[in-house]
Amino acid sequence: MFDSADFKVLVCTASFACYLIYKQFEPNSLLVHAVLLLGVPTLLAWQLSSQLSVLQQIGAAVSYWCLILAFTALYRLSPIHPLAKYPGPTFGKLSKIYVAYLVARGDLYRAIKDWHERYGDVVRIGPNELSFRRVDAVQPIYGAKTMPKGPYYDTRTTPDGVCQLDGVRDFSVHGLRRKPWVRAMSSTALKGYEPILHTKTLELMEELSKRQGEKIDISHWLNLFGFDFLGLMAFGREFGMVKSGEDHLGLLHIVEEGIFAFAVISHTPWIYPFIKHIPAQGPKAMQLLGASCVRERTSKGSTSKDLFYFLTEDEGAAQSGATPDEITADGMLAVIAGSDTTSTVLVHLWYFMLRHPECAEKLHKEIDVTFPPGEDPLDFSRHADMPYLNACINETLRLLPPVLGGLQRTVKRGSGGAMIGSYFVPESTQVSVHIFSLQRDPREFSPLPDDFWPDRWLTQDSYTLPTGDVINKEQVTTNRAAFDPFSFGPQNCAGKALAMVEMRVVACAMMHKFELRESKEYDLNQWEKDLLDTYVTLRGKLPVILEQRQGH
Numbered sequence: 001m002f003d004s005a006d007f008k009v010l011v012c013t014a015s016f017a018c019y020l021i022y023k024q025f026e027p028n029s030l031l032v033h034a035v036l037l038l039g040v041p042t043l044l045a046w047q048l049s050s051q052l053s054v055l056q057q058i059g060a061a062v063s064y065w066c067l068i069l070a071f072t073a074l075y076r077l078s079p080i081h082p083l084a085k086y087p088g089p090t091f092g093k094l095s096k097i098y099v100a101y102l103v104a105r106g107d108l109y110r111a112i113k114d115w116h117e118r119y120g121d122v123v124r125i126g127p128n129e130l131s132f133r134r135v136d137a138v139q140p141i142y143g144a145k146t147m148p149k150g151p152y153y154d155t156r157t158t159p160d161g162v163c164q165l166d167g168v169r170d171f172s173v174h175g176l177r178r179k180p181w182v183r184a185m186s187s188t189a190l191k192g193y194e195p196i197l198h199t200k201t202l203e204l205m206e207e208l209s210k211r212q213g214e215k216i217d218i219s220h221w222l223n224l225f226g227f228d229f230l231g232l233m234a235f236g237r238e239f240g241m242v243k244s245g246e247d248h249l250g251l252l253h254i255v256e257e258g259i260f261a262f263a264v265i266s267h268t269p270w271i272y273p274f275i276k277h278i279p280a281q282g283p284k285a286m287q288l289l290g291a292s293c294v295r296e297r298t299s300k301g302s303t304s305k306d307l308f309y310f311l312t313e314d315e316g317a318a319q320s321g322a323t324p325d326e327i328t329a330d331g332m333l334a335v336i337a338g339s340d341t342t343s344t345v346l347v348h349l350w351y352f353m354l355r356h357p358e359c360a361e362k363l364h365k366e367i368d369v370t371f372p373p374g375e376d377p378l379d380f381s382r383h384a385d386m387p388y389l390n391a392c393i394n395e396t397l398r399l400l401p402p403v404l405g406g407l408q409r410t411v412k413r414g415s416g417g418a419m420i421g422s423y424f425v426p427e428s429t430q431v432s433v434h435i436f437s438l439q440r441d442p443r444e445f446s447p448l449p450d451d452f453w454p455d456r457w458l459t460q461d462s463y464t465l466p467t468g469d470v471i472n473k474e475q476v477t478t479n480r481a482a483f484d485p486f487s488f489g490p491q492n493c494a495g496k497a498l499a500m501v502e503m504r505v506v507a508c509a510m511m512h513k514f515e516l517r518e519s520k521e522y523d524l525n526q527w528e529k530d531l532l533d534t535y536v537t538l539r540g541k542l543p544v545i546l547e548q549r550q551g552h
């Protein structure tokens with residue numbers, strides 16, 4: 001027979017044991033969650049059913065759950081926690097739910113920058129997670145093949161076990177899967193995509209020309225362009241969005257919904273097993289679209305060397321070991337990862353041009369000198385050698401990279417911990433470098449770390465600041481090692497080379513043809529306020545008016 005004290009000890013012991021299992025093994029399976037969170041309290045209540053009323057049995061179950069939470073919270077805030085010496089917001093130390101909440105508000109990148117300003121270079125942003133704002137953390141976290149991706153990436157695998165490239169944790173498997181991508185981004189392969197980029201850019205110019213003088217949302221148009229180009233480049237699939245002027249397939253909506261949902265869930269991956277079997281409309285629609293692209297592309301066969309060719313037919317493809325489902329997932333990854341990111345940079349570039357007419361004027365001059373009237377601004381061979389164009393793109397990528405936050409990696413369990421710069425980090429800790437904070441760190445980029453000042457990327461003996469003051473080159477710091485919009489190391493952006501070509505071409509073509517004016521009804525200050533950090537950036541509308549330039 002149990003008395004009330006025995007009963008309390010029993011509930012306490014059971015919940016402490018459960019807490020220890022969670023702490024030690026971090027189980028991820030639905031069955032284990034069900035046993036620990038439902039099975040154990042049900043068993044307890046059943047055992048005690050002869051001595052307790054129904055209400056008391058419910059009380060016992062609630063106490064069991066509350067005690068697990070209390071043990072967890074106490075440990076996480078206690079001085080014996082392995083990360084106790086690292087400062088950070090209390091809610092963050094307690095649970096990643098806080099970070100997930102900030103993602104849902106779109107505010108995470110601002111919050112982490114503020115925390116770095118308040119707490120220093122290393123901040124504890126989760127119970128077992130540290131954010132770094134140090135350039136010497138980039139190589140140890142992303143460069144050496146010792147820190148695999150963290151649980152944040154659990155959502156990159158579908159319930160059927162299909163893992164897209166960016167979800168692969170094992171470095172040797174990842175190396176094989178990346179092989180076709182390396183070939184798909186070689187300079188020869190890029191040459192092969194030029195005709196598509198040429199045609200699609202001309203199409204965009206044509207549609208925009210029809211709307212000159214009108215107020216248009218340039219953000220929307222660049223989104224349409226991004227999808228059209230990537231659809232053709234990846235699968236030879238014509239989405240026809242620029243021609244129609246609208247998202248007639250509902251693609252943008254599906255992708256935005258999916259990005260938002262996954263960004264929130266990824267910070268609390270223990271939720272994923274509970275919800276991954278719920279058929280969500282966005283991912284399902286993406287899967288169906290991917291499958292239809294593959295079907296259509298396979299029946300057409302290879303008429304040109306698109307990404308699908310490199311993933312399936314080129315000699316690198318056989319070595320990748322990817323299943324047909326994984327190839328479909330990677331093709332769709334390219335469409336999503338490649339279209340949204342590149343168009344985000346281009347829209348940010350227009351935003352900065354509107355805010356800094358003096359920079360727009362300088363860029364117009366460089367474009368006019370490189371492509372005098374009568375010459376084709378889509379001559380790809382010249383864009384890489386346009387210093388100011390490239391400086392403007394770099395400066396945009398520095399201030400507002402499309403992936404604003406830190407990319408999570410894990411100090412391997414069993415590794416005994418790792419040194420990241422001069423900081424010792426215990427094993428099983430998740431770590432990342434916060435891109436947005438590092439790229440605005442005055443130690444790495446000065447003067448004017450928070451301002452759009454493309455000149456910092458130019459090689460000169462002296463520099464004129466926007467105020468008119470002249471400074472010499474020793475007074476300018478531009479640390480390229482702290483510039484990581486495409487991430488770093490073996491799992492960095494697989495499409496960087498293509499993205500750079502695309503951004504240069506579209507920026508050059510648009511600036512060559514148009515003068516950009518801001519719409520009177522739109523307050524440009526709103527632009528940055530409306531950005532949402534959901535792993536990639538979700539953005540609002542940017543209403544502008546385009547005027548065709550004289551003689552172009």
Ligand code: HEM
Pocket residue numbers: 165166167178333334335337338339341342345401402403407485486487490491492493494495496498499
């Ligand atoms: C300005 C444009 C772009 C930016 C800033 C960008 C940025 C990034 C970043 C930061 C990552 C690392 C993600 C992580 O570790 O979680 C990444 C990965 C990736 N990106 Fe990009 N990206 C851009 C354009 C593209 C394009 C055009 C493509 C394809 C055509 C592409 C394909 C990929 C792929 C496949 C990965 C996964 C690589 C892997 O895990 O091995 N990206 N990108």
